[in-house]
Amino acid sequence: MTDDVLARPANRRGRPPGTSARELEVAALRLFSEQGFHETTVDQIATAAGVSRRTFFRYYDAKADVLWNEFDTEVATIRALLAEMPADLPVLEAVRRAVLAANHYRADDVPELRRRMTLLSTVPDLAASAAVHYDAWERAVSAFVARRSGQPEESLYPLVVGRAVLAACRAAYDRWSARADADLTVYLDAALRALAAGLADDVLGVEPDPVPG
Amino acid sequence: MTDDVLARPANRRGRPPGTSARELEVAALRLFSEQGFHETTVDQIATAAGVSRRTFFRYYDAKADVLWNEFDTEVATIRALLAEMPADLPVLEAVRRAVLAANHYRADDVPELRRRMTLLSTVPDLAASAAVHYDAWERAVSAFVARRSGQPEESLYPLVVGRAVLAACRAAYDRWSARADADLTVYLDAALRALAAGLADDVLGVEPDPVPG
DNA sequence: GGAGTAATGTCACCGCGTGTCGATAATCAA
DNA sequence: TTGATTATCGACACGCGGTGACATTACTCC
Numbered sequence: 094m095t096d097d098v099l100a101r102p103a104n105r106r107g108r109p110p111g112t113s114a115r116e117l118e119v120a121a122l123r124l125f126s127e128q129g130f131h132e133t134t135v136d137q138i139a140t141a142a143g144v145s146r147r148t149f150f151r152y153y154d155a156k157a158d159v160l161w162n163e164f165d166t167e168v169a170t171i172r173a174l175l176a177e178m179p180a181d182l183p184v185l186e187a188v189r190r191a192v193l194a195a196n197h198y199r200a201d202d203v204p205e206l207r208r209r210m211t212l213l214s215t216v217p218d219l220a221a222s223a224a225v226h227y228d229a230w231e232r233a234v235s236a237f238v239a240r241r242s243g244q245p246e247e248s249l250y251p252l253v254v255g256r257a258v259l260a261a262c263r264a265a266y267d268r269w270s271a272r273a274d275a276d277l278t279v280y281l282d283a284a285l286r287a288l289a290a291g292l293a294d295d296v297l298g299v300e301p302d303p304v305p306g
Numbered sequence: 307m308t309d310d311v312l313a314r315p316a317n318r319r320g321r322p323p324g325t326s327a328r329e330l331e332v333a334a335l336r337l338f339s340e341q342g343f344h345e346t347t348v349d350q351i352a353t354a355a356g357v358s359r360r361t362f363f364r365y366y367d368a369k370a371d372v373l374w375n376e377f378d379t380e381v382a383t384i385r386a387l388l389a390e391m392p393a394d395l396p397v398l399e400a401v402r403r404a405v406l407a408a409n410h411y412r413a414d415d416v417p418e419l420r421r422r423m424t425l426l427s428t429v430p431d432l433a434a435s436a437a438v439h440y441d442a443w444e445r446a447v448s449a450f451v452a453r454r455s456g457q458p459e460e461s462l463y464p465l466v467v468g469r470a471v472l473a474a475c476r477a478a479y480d481r482w483s484a485r486a487d488a489d490l491t492v493y494l495d496a497a498l499r500a501l502a503a504g505l506a507d508d509v510l511g512v513e514p515d516p517v518p519g
Numbered sequence: 520g521g522a523g524t525a526a527t528g529t530c531a532c533c534g535c536g537t538g539t540c541g542a543t544a545a546t547c548a549a
Numbered sequence: 550t551t552g553a554t555t556a557t558c559g560a561c562a563c564g565c566g567g568t569g570a571c572a573t574t575a576c577t578c579c
Contacts, residue, residue, distance in 0.1 A: 107556025108544040221434040252477035260469035291504035320525025
């Protein structure tokens with residue numbers, strides 16, 4: 094929020110924004126947590142942020158989009174990390190490192206992260222809104238696989254890898270947001286290693302060690 | 307449609323249905339194909355099927371749900387097939403057989419299947435509506451894995467397998483609906499075998515043979 | 520023919536999302 | 550200071566999706 098103002102070129106034409114995407118997000122997250130997603134109207138979010146309903150839709154295309162800001166930036170991070178991976182690294186190993194590196198959070202941010210992810214995987218309307226954002230994640234991985242294997246991005250195997258990686262990460266996310274016992278990266282690492290091991294029966298052992306994060 | 311009437315107990319109390327879920331589906335599929343999903347109102351679908359708008363929502367909870375009937379029954383089929391798999395079969399092999407067995411279609415049904423799947427993966431609103439239906443598929447596989455491995459259904463590895471299998475199948479679906487060159491099961495088989503092989507670099511070869519189906 | 524039952528139709532309502540247009544608040548030029 | 554420019558905001562209207570309440574219709578059973 095404040096960062097947006099500071100990031101502003103200082104001399105900018107026109108009326109300055111009365112709010113920010115971040116401000117709307119925190120207001121929405123609070124209201125969703127308190128009274129539920131469906132029970133919260135866009136009017137309430139906008140009012141809580143001090144703007145009109147119409148202005149909310151100038152910042153976000155839909156009510157459900159308000160919680161996806163951080164996820165989208167994470168996708169961009171993964172894309173950048175993948176581009177810098179050494180070329181001799183196996184594909185899944187490179188993806189695993191990139192995903193783990195992109196999912197280190199400051200301890201202060203964890204509670205909000207957990208609340209947001211719980212909402213996103215619990216509320217049906219929010220889970221439905223995930224499709225387009227997941228697509229961007231999948232394409233980031235698929236494009237990387239396509240470059241590595243010399244295939245077009247839309248061919249079968251890049252698609253499979255992109256979607257399977259996201260699937261494993263989503264499973265880790267859900268498991269983590271349901272339980273509070275371990276660090277998020279522990280679950281991500283376990284899920285991606287299982288994927289690289291072919292999901293064979295002998296690797297589908299017990300849960301990862303609940304090392305408090 | 308006609309089958310529904312025949313399947314009816316013949317002596318049934320009350321007013322008979324003026325339409326059926328199937329009739330609404332074919333009307334919707336036609337209108338969506340002709341003029342687009344967003345450009346088609348529920349009123350138009352209902353009128354095309356000879357009922358009122360309110361009646362449409364008695365058959366389907368949402369406009370987008372109208373195309374998911376067949377998919378949901380396929381999930382039930384897979385669940386039943388998995389329950390009858392021999393216990394000594396590896397998990398992924400059992401899943402692969404069940405998925406392939408559930409995806410054999412009569413040649414007459416293929417054109418409609420292709421149109422529906424293209425819409426479901428192309429139109430953003432329809433892709434968003436997939437979440438809840440995919441969840442049922444994932445849970446069918448996760449429950450099977452949980453039984454086999456003796457873990458609770460919500461633990462990490464059953465979740466990973468369920469989601470990864472669906473991810474591979476979705477990639478196969480998309481690849482198939484984009485190209486018309488091979489049988490659907492060829493793509494499904496290739497995607498699931500790649501998954502069982504750990505998505506290793508050396509198995510991420512070329513596309514499967516375009517054997518016309 | 521009348522009672523009971525199940526599906527439908529009508530109407531009203533709320534909320535999301537969008538287009539339009541005028542108002543507002545800042546910078547820049549004179 | 551004044552006026553032009555520019556970007557954001559607010560007010561209003563509208564279509565459509567989805568839902569609840571209640572009357573209507575059409576069929577079966579007695």
